[in-house]
Amino acid sequence: MKPKQIIISILAVLFVFPLMGTFAQQAAPSGSIEVITTFDYPGAGNLTLPQKINERGDVVGEFIDSAGVTRGFIRFSNGTFSDPIVDPNDTVGFTEGRGINNSRTVVGDYAIADGTIHSFFWSNGTFTEYDVPGTVQTNLLGINEPGDFTGAFDPDGSGIFQGLVGHGGNITAFSVPGAAGGTFAYEINNNKKLTVGYYIDAAAILHGFYRDHSGALHFPVDPSGSVGTVLFGVDNKNSVVGRYADAAGVTHGLLFVPPDSFFTFDYPGSAFTSLNGINQRGDIVGRYVDAAGIAHGFIARVRGTPSGNAMGKQATPSNLPSMAAPRNESPSGWGGVTPAR
DSSP, X not given: OOOEEEEEEEEXXXXXXXXXXXXXXXXXXXXXXXXXXXXXOSSTTOEEEEEEEXXXXXXXXXXEOTTOOEEEEEEOTTSOBOOOBOOXXXXXXXXXXXXXXXXXXXXXXXXXXXXXXXXXXEETTXXXXXXXXXXXXXXXXXXOTTOOEEEEEEXXXXXXXXXXEEETTEEEEEOOTTOTTEEEEEEEOTTSSEEEEEEEOTTXXXXXXXXXXXXXXXXXXXXXXXXXXXXXXXXXXXXXXXXXXXXXXXXXXXXXXXXXXXXXXXXXTOSBEEEEEEOTTOEEEEEEEOTTSOEEEEEEEEESOOOSSOOOOOBOOOOOOSSOOOOOOSTTTTTTSSSOO
């Protein structure tokens, strides 16, 4: 599929409700998300999984080829692509591009033969390997303009990750209370007011969270009807992007404005949409999966600003299912990996 210039304007519905308990619903009169273009990393049968977008419009992500090998990439703002990004220590065919800033410093991770995950900074073709000292595994998931980075680490080989924020050579580690399956920090905005990510509870259900500038954790962040929520990216206006799955197994793109405003976005004709990154201009990068199971990247733009303070009449809580519906665990979809991509 060749990149194509398209404009799809879809009015989103704004759901406004507290993070726990009751919820309210209200139409958004001026909010919309427009798809500007779609793209695929060159090569027959590649699955394209974009992750973040910087202020220049450069996109970082990963592609999975027909043999199942995962490689990082940059799609530059002019529509051209970098060569595959492959960490020199990757011995199993698994290197991911996860975050990018305006200087085109990329953060990502790779796997080695024992199955553990390790991370890197990449700039102008040079890799700098990175692991949180004394830990077994490290995933770097985002980097902002000042060079602050986010991610997660496994301190003892248990597979239970703690979230991390790196600033000025110091690491701040944290875990969401009740996150029996781990906490993953995906991005901190440039003004350092918000860090976003997700955690896994004791029932193996995924929930979004955000951490404010004081260090206070706000959770769970789940739109109505969600059986699994991931928050991936945040801009300086505190607009947050991510995705959630519903009980029917459909995955929806998500735009969240704290404390309790939600937009749902679905790419036309697709049962899987993920919004993975957002920049200060309101450009969003994400992906959708087509009927053949192929993942394609897209760039969209937010039109209008939803109100994070609007409140509607409270309603009785929904009777949500007690069991999560099976998610699309193919490489194109939820990916079958942790952390989510």
